[in-house]
């Protein structure tokens with residue numbers, strides 16, 4: 133990797149692959165994380181997210197591929213590279229019988245924070261995670277939301293550059309989820325964050341960019357805005373004051389299907405590669421339908437995700453086309 137082009141890149145992986153026996157869990161994954169960015173790592177169950185996170189944090193050796201953390205090769209210089217990473221696994225490594233202070237001090241020691249800086253590091257991590265008044269409390273007596281704050285605090289206690297969070301809101305109630313997402317968003321200003329999740333709304337509310345993993349392969353890698361616009365042209369939203377029956381719209385050249393939505397507007401699905409906009413306007417004028425709204429159907433991340441992860445080989449091919457169209 134060229135150092136001049138990776139100055140702002142805190143984490144880079146190339147060709148990351150992991151086999152378990154003859155099972156290919158992760159296949160040739162490329163990943164690049166920039167400073168101050170929150171990357172959503174999204175995929176259905178079994179897609180290979182946790183396996184990838186474990187390789188990125190140095191807890192599982194890749195079968196092949198390379199990983200650099202702030203330009204340091206993780207496989208060649210694991211201690212130095214791991215010092216730049218904070219990790220919150222799916223099951224937070226908490227000791228319920230310790231107080232928050234005791235636990236964070238232990239975490240800071242394990243991360244080799246110099247003795248003279250231990251107290252300051254713990255105080256900083258607590259302040260950052262909204263735990264300033266919780267130092268003396270037993271972890272086992274805290275709510276799940278506060279326990280997750282402690283999990284985040286142990287991940288940043290050694291001031292890493294990269295924060296890797298695996299399903300950080302699983303098991304929390306809706307209020308706790310909102311708080312933890314807000315905290316992750318804030319942390320994103322200071323650290324580079326990878327957020328592994330299968331919750332689409334989590335990515336939409338927290339992340340700048342998204343990588344979608346399917347059957348161990350990256351099938352989408354772009355900004356959220358690009359994800360939303362990737363389906364533009366596939367469907368249109370059409371508002372008509374005096375609408376005809378949907379079948380009449382469906383007969384227009386280039387229209388595959390027309391359906392009326394609860395709002396009264398129509399979702400008009402286009403034939404592949406066809407743009408029926410002009411014909412639709414002509415027909416609307418000719419038929420006196422009172423056309424007042426015509427716009428591309430806004431693609432949601434859910435639609436992109438479903439499109440890319442519903443099938444098998446074809447989904448991967450479609451994804452490649454989607455990516456090329458979006459760049």
Ligand SMILES: Nc1ncnc2c1ncn2[C@@H]1O[C@H](COP(=O)(O)OP(=O)(O)OP(=O)(O)O)[C@@H](O)[C@H]1O
Pocket residue numbers: 152155156157175176177178179180181182183184330
């Ligand atoms: N230690 C292991 N031995 C054998 N197969 C494994 C092992 N760990 C993971 N796998 C397999 O690798 C694939 C990817 O698993 P992984 O846990 O990384 O997926 P995931 O995207 O994190 O899924 P989930 O959201 O369900 O945690 C799965 O098919 C899984 O069964």
